[in-house]
Amino acid sequence: MKIKNICCIGAGYVGGPTMTVIAKQCPNIKVTVVDINQDRIDAWNDNNLDNLPVFEPGLADIVKETRGKNLFFSTEVDTAIDEAELIFISVNTPTKTYGKGKGMAADLKFIELCARQIARVSKQDKIVVEKSTLPVRTASAIKSILDNTGNGVQFQILSNPEFLAEGTAVNDLLNPDRVLIGGDNSSEEGIVAIQSLVDVYANWVPADRILTTNVWSSELSKLTANAFLAQRVSSINAMSELCEKTGADVNEVSKAIGMDSRIGSKFLKASVGFGGSCFQKDILNLVYIAKSYGLNEVADYWEQVILINEHQKNRFSDKIVSTLYNTVSGKKITFLGWAFKKDTNDTRESAAIKVADNLLNEQANVVVYDPKVHLERVYSDLDYLKTRSVEENRELLSVESDPYRACEGTHAIAILTEWDEFKEYSWQKIYDSMNKPAFIFDGRGILDKNSLEEIGFTYYKIGLGK
Ligand SMILES: NC(=O)c1ccc[n+]([C@@H]2O[C@H](COP(=O)([O-])OP(=O)(O)OC[C@H]3O[C@@H](n4cnc5c(N)ncnc54)[C@H](O)[C@@H]3O)[C@@H](O)[C@H]2O)c1
Numbered sequence: 263m264k265i266k267n268i269c270c271i272g273a274g275y276v277g278g279p280t281m282t283v284i285a286k287q288c289p290n291i292k293v294t295v296v297d298i299n300q301d302r303i304d305a306w307n308d309n310n311l312d313n314l315p316v317f318e319p320g321l322a323d324i325v326k327e328t329r330g331k332n333l334f335f336s337t338e339v340d341t342a343i344d345e346a347e348l349i350f351i352s353v354n355t356p357t358k359t360y361g362k363g364k365g366m367a368a369d370l371k372f373i374e375l376c377a378r379q380i381a382r383v384s385k386q387d388k389i390v391v392e393k394s395t396l397p398v399r400t401a402s403a404i405k406s407i408l409d410n411t412g413n414g415v416q417f418q419i420l421s422n423p424e425f426l427a428e429g430t431a432v433n434d435l436l437n438p439d440r441v442l443i444g445g446d447n448s449s450e451e452g453i454v455a456i457q458s459l460v461d462v463y464a465n466w467v468p469a470d471r472i473l474t475t476n477v478w479s480s481e482l483s484k485l486t487a488n489a490f491l492a493q494r495v496s497s498i499n500a501m502s503e504l505c506e507k508t509g510a511d512v513n514e515v516s517k518a519i520g521m522d523s524r525i526g527s528k529f530l531k532a533s534v535g536f537g538g539s540c541f542q543k544d545i546l547n548l549v550y551i552a553k554s555y556g557l558n559e560v561a562d563y564w565e566q567v568i569l570i571n572e573h574q575k576n577r578f579s580d581k582i583v584s585t586l587y588n589t590v591s592g593k594k595i596t597f598l599g600w601a602f603k604k605d606t607n608d609t610r611e612s613a614a615i616k617v618a619d620n621l622l623n624e625q626a627n628v629v630v631y632d633p634k635v636h637l638e639r640v641y642s643d644l645d646y647l648k649t650r651s652v653e654e655n656r657e658l659l660s661v662e663s664d665p666y667r668a669c670e671g672t673h674a675i676a677i678l679t680e681w682d683e684f685k686e687y688s689w690q691k692i693y694d695s696m697n698k699p700a701f702i703f704d705g706r707g708i709l710d711k712n713s714l715e716e717i718g719f720t721y722y723k724i725g726l727g728k
């Protein structure tokens with residue numbers, strides 16, 4: 263079937279950029295991205311492209327090129343569903359915060375609402391594509407809802423997980439390592455549906471990078487990919503602590519092992535801990551699924567990836583406290599960076615949140631500077647933890663829009679995000695304005711130890727032993 267109209271439900275970090283790139287690469291397909299969040303849709307439609315709800319390098323240019331031509335953002339969900347032959351579901355699937363599986367399982371209520379809405383509205387056969395990350399076997403639940411609540415029309419369910427990383431989303435979408443499409447390859451209708459989606463991607467993705475599998479393999483591959491990626495970060499972070507004790511340098515160890523082609527060099531950068539909306543959520547979900555099948559050893563194995571990550575964040579804040587003579591009470595500590603990685607305004611599960619929370623518990627005065635994260639976001643991240651009152655969070659933590667002002671009179675600087683601009687600062691100027699001794703805690707290993715020590719800083723880098 264030749265696709266002419268695509269609808270995507272969910273205009274978030276995945277739906278927005280993914281559909282923008284599809285619209286660019288497929289000028290003959292009309293792509294409508296819908297969301298129930300009016301503010302988000304308004305922001306996607308804002309004439310000032312600085313106000314788009316998602317910051318990604320290169321994204322605004324493509325939105326400018328396609329919006330109003332074959333790319334539309336709207337809150338008219340029913341109309342967009344009705345018009346489309348193919349519907350992506352790209353809504354959030356957060357960790358459950360209530361009931362059975364609380365703190366572990368994925369909350370599928372938004373997915374179910376979408377399925378019910380598609381069933382209610384559809385008057386013609388549709389292909390429904392899982393773009394959200396979902397527990398393996400969710401497709402059967404979606405199928406059951408569609409078939410039992412629909413108007414007798416036929417639905418084909420595909421799984422097409424998204425592998426983009428934030429900060430590099432546009433490039434990842436334009437040049438994906440692979441596109442994965444799972445579907446019912448045992449029926450003729452299923453094969454036609456799979457081919458329809460393959461044809462969309464074939465507009466720009468080479469055929470050998472479009473992989474088709476059965477639905478369950480596709481669903482499970484997404485969780486597996488994130489588990490393997492996060493496992494590498496936790497593995498190198500575990501080694502970073504041993505490096506600090508033994509005089510090794512984790513960067514040298516990473517390089518040495520990464521040159522082994524069987525290991526590979528990517529995703530071996532020690533850090534203050536991984537963040538982002540996916541890794542923790544998806545591994546917890548994997549652990550929950552394994553447990554639900556009684557696979558306790560499998561569950562315990564993957565849970566360690568999360569436990570090491572928690573440890574890494576805590577040990578970074580502990581290091582700050584112990585180095586500052588075991589007390590940070592009333593001391594100003596400057597955070598450079600709040601986003602979970604560079605080149606994004608996303609802060610979900612950012613290591614900075616936990617490190618700040620720990621330091622606020624010690625009554626530090628934390629000052630935050632991040633080039634892309636706004637003040638309200640920082641406070642809402644902290645308030646969400648409910649560790650202390652909203653007023654106390656505002657008393658103890660402030661946000662600065664100028665990095666030099668953020669560092670004035672501070673006792674210590676902690677690098678929480680690897681923004682490139684941090685490397686370009688006049689560190690002499692910063693040193694001159696700081697309390698002495700002037701400490702830097704580099705949680706991302708991005709600054710040059712020798713030149714900072716020459717200026718007079720006391721410099722700590724994750725994974726660098728003495
Ligand atoms: N963020 C990433 O980098 C990334 C990458 C790959 C996969 N994923 C997965 O993609 C999914 C979406 O992630 P995200 O980061 O884009 O989430 P998000 O929270 O940024 O966006 C989800 C959007 O869906 C909307 N929504 C929820 N229910 C709706 C409904 N019934 N009708 C219309 N709109 C509705 C919300 O208002 C929100 O704007 C998740 O399953 C996530 O695990 C995320």
Ligand SMILES: O=c1ccn([C@@H]2O[C@H](COP(=O)(O)OP(=O)(O)O[C@H]3O[C@H](CO)[C@@H](O)[C@H](O)[C@H]3O)[C@@H](O)[C@H]2O)c(=O)[nH]1
Binds near residue numbers: 541
């Ligand atoms: O060597 C590394 C690599 C990453 N990180 C950290 O790990 C986190 C996640 O980084 P990254 O994976 O680059 O960003 P995400 O946007 O979270 O992307 C991941 O999660 C997405 C959502 O599922 C997937 O689509 C992507 O393939 C997967 O990389 C960030 O805090 C990074 O700073 C490190 O500490 N060291």
